Amino acid sequence: MRLNPTHSPKRKSWVESANVEGCEFPIQNLPFGVFRRKGTDEAPRGGVAIGDVIVDVAAFARAARLRGAARVAAQACAGPTLNPLLELGSAHWSALRQALSRALAMGETGWEQRKAKLAEFLVPMNEAELRLPVAIGDYTDFYTSVFHATNIGRMFRPDNPLMPNYKWVPIGYHGRASSVVVSGTPVARPRGQTKAPDAVAPSFGPCRRLDYEVELGFVVGSGNRLGDSIPIASALDHVFGVVLLNDWSARDIQAWEYQPLGPFLAKSFATTISPWIVTMEALEPYRVPAFKRAEGDPAPLPHLLDASDQAEGGFSIEVEMWLRSARMREAGQPAHRLSLGNYASCYWTLAQTVAHHASNGCNLRPGDLLGSGTISGPEPGSQGALIEITEGGRKPVDLPGGEARTFIEDGDEIVQRGRCARDGYATIGFGEAAGLVLPAK
Amino acid sequence: MRLNPTHSPKRKSWVESANVEGCEFPIQNLPFGVFRRKGTDEAPRGGVAIGDVIVDVAAFARAARLRGAARVAAQACAGPTLNPLLELGSAHWSALRQALSRALAMGETGWEQRKAKLAEFLVPMNEAELRLPVAIGDYTDFYTSVFHATNIGRMFRPDNPLMPNYKWVPIGYHGRASSVVVSGTPVARPRGQTKAPDAVAPSFGPCRRLDYEVELGFVVGSGNRLGDSIPIASALDHVFGVVLLNDWSARDIQAWEYQPLGPFLAKSFATTISPWIVTMEALEPYRVPAFKRAEGDPAPLPHLLDASDQAEGGFSIEVEMWLRSARMREAGQPAHRLSLGNYASCYWTLAQTVAHHASNGCNLRPGDLLGSGTISGPEPGSQGALIEITEGGRKPVDLPGGEARTFIEDGDEIVQRGRCARDGYATIGFGEAAGLVLPAK
Numbered sequence: 001m002r003l004n005p006t007h008s009p010k011r012k013s014w015v016e017s018a019n020v021e022g023c024e025f026p027i028q029n030l031p032f033g034v035f036r037r038k039g040t041d042e043a044p045r046g047g048v049a050i051g052d053v054i055v056d057v058a059a060f061a062r063a064a065r066l067r068g069a070a071r072v073a074a075q076a077c078a079g080p081t082l083n084p085l086l087e088l089g090s091a092h093w094s095a096l097r098q099a100l101s102r103a104l105a106m107g108e109t110g111w112e113q114r115k116a117k118l119a120e121f122l123v124p125m126n127e128a129e130l131r132l133p134v135a136i137g138d139y140t141d142f143y144t145s146v147f148h149a150t151n152i153g154r155m156f157r158p159d160n161p162l163m164p165n166y167k168w169v170p171i172g173y174h175g176r177a178s179s180v181v182v183s184g185t186p187v188a189r190p191r192g193q194t195k196a197p198d199a200v201a202p203s204f205g206p207c208r209r210l211d212y213e214v215e216l217g218f219v220v221g222s223g224n225r226l227g228d229s230i231p232i233a234s235a236l237d238h239v240f241g242v243v244l245l246n247d248w249s250a251r252d253i254q255a256w257e258y259q260p261l262g263p264f265l266a267k268s269f270a271t272t273i274s275p276w277i278v279t280m281e282a283l284e285p286y287r288v289p290a291f292k293r294a295e296g297d298p299a300p301l302p303h304l305l306d307a308s309d310q311a312e313g314g315f316s317i318e319v320e321m322w323l324r325s326a327r328m329r330e331a332g333q334p335a336h337r338l339s340l341g342n343y344a345s346c347y348w349t350l351a352q353t354v355a356h357h358a359s360n361g362c363n364l365r366p367g368d369l370l371g372s373g374t375i376s377g378p379e380p381g382s383q384g385a386l387i388e389i390t391e392g393g394r395k396p397v398d399l400p401g402g403e404a405r406t407f408i409e410d411g412d413e414i415v416q417r418g419r420c421a422r423d424g425y426a427t428i429g430f431g432e433a434a435g436l437v438l439p440a441k
Numbered sequence: 442m443r444l445n446p447t448h449s450p451k452r453k454s455w456v457e458s459a460n461v462e463g464c465e466f467p468i469q470n471l472p473f474g475v476f477r478r479k480g481t482d483e484a485p486r487g488g489v490a491i492g493d494v495i496v497d498v499a500a501f502a503r504a505a506r507l508r509g510a511a512r513v514a515a516q517a518c519a520g521p522t523l524n525p526l527l528e529l530g531s532a533h534w535s536a537l538r539q540a541l542s543r544a545l546a547m548g549e550t551g552w553e554q555r556k557a558k559l560a561e562f563l564v565p566m567n568e569a570e571l572r573l574p575v576a577i578g579d580y581t582d583f584y585t586s587v588f589h590a591t592n593i594g595r596m597f598r599p600d601n602p603l604m605p606n607y608k609w610v611p612i613g614y615h616g617r618a619s620s621v622v623v624s625g626t627p628v629a630r631p632r633g634q635t636k637a638p639d640a641v642a643p644s645f646g647p648c649r650r651l652d653y654e655v656e657l658g659f660v661v662g663s664g665n666r667l668g669d670s671i672p673i674a675s676a677l678d679h680v681f682g683v684v685l686l687n688d689w690s691a692r693d694i695q696a697w698e699y700q701p702l703g704p705f706l707a708k709s710f711a712t713t714i715s716p717w718i719v720t721m722e723a724l725e726p727y728r729v730p731a732f733k734r735a736e737g738d739p740a741p742l743p744h745l746l747d748a749s750d751q752a753e754g755g756f757s758i759e760v761e762m763w764l765r766s767a768r769m770r771e772a773g774q775p776a777h778r779l780s781l782g783n784y785a786s787c788y789w790t791l792a793q794t795v796a797h798h799a800s801n802g803c804n805l806r807p808g809d810l811l812g813s814g815t816i817s818g819p820e821p822g823s824q825g826a827l828i829e830i831t832e833g834g835r836k837p838v839d840l841p842g843g844e845a846r847t848f849i850e851d852g853d854e855i856v857q858r859g860r861c862a863r864d865g866y867a868t869i870g871f872g873e874a875a876g877l878v879l880p881a882k
Binding site: 250364 | 668698798805806
């Protein structure tokens with residue numbers, strides 16, 4: 001772990017809402033996003049969440065007289081996407097985050113004057129509209145949970161659940177960048193071709209097996225040139241941070257279309273991400289060893305094997321999915337939690353997926369998005385998709401209020417949440433990635 | 442066919458090189474690209490090819506006093522990509538192309554004065570550096586040749602060459618946008634994981650079965666909103682034009698990685714396109730009926746079936762691949778043609794692939810690129826990839842000069858060409874999509 005003063009659990013902020021027990025955005029977090037005030041035609045710009053407010057980064061940095069790399073990085077947040085910040089690289093990201101942490105901290109010399117001078121550059125979060133934080137170039141989705149791959153493989157290929165390549169290759173595929181949307185964007189049920197096993201011909205119509213997938217999304221910061229690879233030892237330096245990601249999936253469309261080139265329209269109608277990018281620096285305290293391979297599993301090939309990555313290349317990030325139906329909303333019932341998993345249960349580390357991705361010379365660019373794949377653990381209750389929880393739709397989930405679900409119904413609101421907790425450190429949250437499912441158009 | 446005066450075979454240009462027999466860019470073509478003068482730091486900008494020169498569109502249009510939609514469209518060509526032009530839509534593209542055709546035509550009133558005034562806005566092609574013409578958002582690759590799908594399927598799955606979905610679903614998958622490069626960019630042999638069938642474990646190293654795929658690339662012009670579909674009857678209005686596309690493929694990497702989510706690193710190291718986008722308007726004379734399905738094949742589902750598309754939704758576009766080895770270059774030998782195919786042999790029409798792509802509400806954006814998939818016909822000599830020509834590497838191709846090839850070797854230059862010809866109309870060409878293969882880094 002590479003800890004610095006921003007990780008100190010003792011640091012408090014003069015933004016008092018950040019110091020409240022249970023706050024997702026204490027001063028130890030400081031995630032980046034893009035916002036503007038609701039109902040205005042203000043230019044969208046970069047912000048950092050703390051407590052219940054958003055730091056208007058570029059304006060705040062000018063007023064706080066940030067200098068050097070922190071100042072340069074803050075100015076790169078002035079536009080409608082964070083891509084200019086991402087291009088600057090990890091030294092700049094870190095300088096800005098550390099400078100913001102100092103400027104927002106309570107107790108350091110001059111903090112009361114800073115509070116008086118800088119409070120006007122904080123925008124209440126409930127007055128803000130949050131946007132997609134980056135212009136996504138390419139979106140790649142991996143498949144790093146061996147538990148998910150085994151569960152889902154069993155349904156699509158009962159005789160052959162886990163492919164022979166799985167424990168050698170961090171399997172991934174290209175996803176659709178254009179339809180990545182920010183939390184809160186409604187998702188219309190897609191139409192598509194489906195064919196029941198006993199039907200003589202397929203038909204076209206609304207998806208009948210609509211599902212979610214609990215994932216994390218990793219935002220590429222600095223890229224690599226076409227033709228160059230990225231060594232595993234420096235792979236994490238290329239990653240800016242992490243968002244929640246719901247890879248909406250039309251299971252009936254997927255089953256019919258996916259052979260031989262993989263999922264396409266079953267996924268490309270929408271992918272929801274959370275608006276706040278939690279930086280890799282903020283995640284340092286929650287690093288854990290890479291997933292321990294079972295006896296008999298092969299060692300990763302040399303280009304995917306690094307001692308430091310094995311020792312602390314995992315990240316303990318809890319992810320949850322919640323459902324609230326239209327009837328539950330009408331009855332005033334709270335959302336129901338469908339699953340709780342942890343990214344640390346994934347078979348391949350983030351560094352392994354990045355190194356693999358660039359191992360053929362493929363160029364990653366600032367703003368590219370890498371999905372973890374569905375995060376499912378071995379424990380009951382940790383499965384990150386309805387198709388796993390309901391065993392392919394055969395075992396409905398009961399909801400409070402008497403309803404049951406095999407797959408998502410119109411009017412259901414699907415809300416993903418996430419957090420990192422560790423004894424002796426602050427608990428930090430990811431906000432949410434939420435979407436209300438609308439009937440097919 | 443929607444013909445207009447730009448298609449008249451009698452029209453000649455005062456750019457005399459455009460009137461020479463065999464010229465790929467007669468006045469009936471007028472393809473769009475992005476260029477700047479070689480060895481300068483000029484800003485890249487939009488151009489139109491005619492004969493052996495490039496029309497510097499925005500400057501030419503000002504001097505020619507183009508008006509209305511043509512003027513607006515010409516100004517949208519002033520920047521480093523054609524995306525602003527694409528966003529304007531088909532009425533603007535057509536107005537500009539028709540106005541340029543008139544301004545460049547010989548014989549119309551005032552043509553000699555126009556020639557005298559406008560010649561300074563023509564840049565010799567051999568003094569220009571051609572760039573990627575658009576910023577590609579998402580790149581999708583289809584699989585529309587049933588002959589290719591059958592040939593390749595037989596090698597990967599001898600017992601099951603053509604999947605049951607093939608004749609119902611225009612199969613496609615997401616490709617990698619970041620590594621699409623313009624003709625002339627060298628391509629380094631990729632490294633990757635491969636596993637011989639009899640090996641106990643995979644290994645990592647340079648690809649040993651490097652291949653090309655002869656495709657066409659369709660550049661999306663105007664897009665659709667997320668959640669909306671595109672009716673097949675208006676699908677072609679969303680397409681700006683066509684480029685040559687070589688989907689470089691590492692067959693040994695592909696065989697090991699592609700299950701269950703499709704090709705990934707086997708393709709993402711490079712995709713080469715030609716610099717000139719031949720517009721859909723220029724292609725009108727070469728429209729032909731959709732591919733005639735065999736007796737017993739199913740009819741397309743209603744959302745993929747349109748009478749006009751069946752009658753003239755195909756395009757007769759010849760595509761060729763040529764190879765010139767290092768030894769052939771040293772010996773002064775010309776390139777050797779490996780194949781000649783025609784896009785009209787593809788099972789799914791362009792309109793069907795566009796309508797399918799958006800049928801789930803997926804949003805297409807200006808600058809998206811849609812690949813046809815490898816174009817292979819039923820005739821010997823029409824197979825668009827070495828893996829087909831050599832039957833999986835078992836039957837080498839002889840080259841003039843005594844060499845033979847199963848797959849691509851370092852130093853080979855791979856050059857794709859294309860053209861449209863029809864009795865009573867001009868013959869138009871696509872330029873080339875060329876790449877020299879370098880050793881693995």
